[in-house]
Amino acid sequence: MDSLEEKTVKRETIFDGKIIKLVVDDVVLPNGARSKREIVKHPGAVAVIAMTPENKMVMVEQYRKPLEKAIVEIPAGKIEPDEAPELTAGRELEEETGYKTDDLKHLVSFYTSPGFADELLHIYLAGDLKKQANPLQADEDEFVNIVEVSLDEALQLIEEKVICDAKTVYAVQYWQLLEATN
């Protein structure tokens, strides 16, 4: 793999924000030529596939400013400094949906867009959901509507592009695979 490596000559920090940081690296390519790489640094995130006893998946409708529209996603959130991803998963699930669980299983982790960002997303499967009377409160700048959908409804929402992000499309396909192999 060494032959593909791009060596960093210089790194310039362009922006250091609340959530992301932007750097531009000057690199030496495998053939010795120079190029620039624009890189978004992100703390990483978790997402939770949470199934109710009625075999519905818990999702949240949320306005996404980059898209200028509300979409429906599985519960998710960014990892706080020094927070273990599994703790983030439990916290975000409760904050966004009011469900608590002690049963979290790590399914897979993936980089959302390795061409320009280092964000790593960890996906968990949550069982044994318990609705909390007084759940943790969401972040003060976060507003969500909770929806619980059947597999058919989820597939219809993909058709309608209301479910339209990587982690949720993955989650619905995971559900299809579960149903196909059970």
Next chain:
Amino acid sequence: MDSLEEKTVKRETIFDGKIIKLVVDDVVLPNGARSKREIVKHPGAVAVIAMTPENKMVMVEQYRKPLEKAIVEIPAGKIEPDEAPELTAGRELEEETGYKTDDLKHLVSFYTSPGFADELLHIYLAGDLKKQANPLQADEDEFVNIVEVSLDEALQLIEEKVICDAKTVYAVQYWQLLEATN
């Protein structure tokens, strides 16, 4: 859905690069409070699930500077200005793998990370692959190794975190679902 909308008060452009652009929006939240949203603008991308007659999936090993390592992914690339995504798909497949196809079927499109980026990724299924003697050449700053993997090998590469990005994890799960339902 209107109740979730975040209205833009001001937009500041922080960076306008070769591939991405970074803006920061001042927004009014549904409760009237103010917040900031850090947004990466991206031209969009395509990825191709390409199966050989030997029932292997065509992938490329590529160094990803944001991760500082080489990983194995399905062929992909960003959409050029005014390029139809299906043309991008055919072009990137040939440039990166040497395979040409006239049989591209759109499977799904998803936002890779809607919390901070507007990148929309279109995934195509390619059939009827033809190896080209003189394929289109890759971008001058792009270096890849071609690998063709069985489903078992792909699952093993996920286990080893060599396959570790959203589109490729999705593609392998798509393959599992195909096998489970055929």
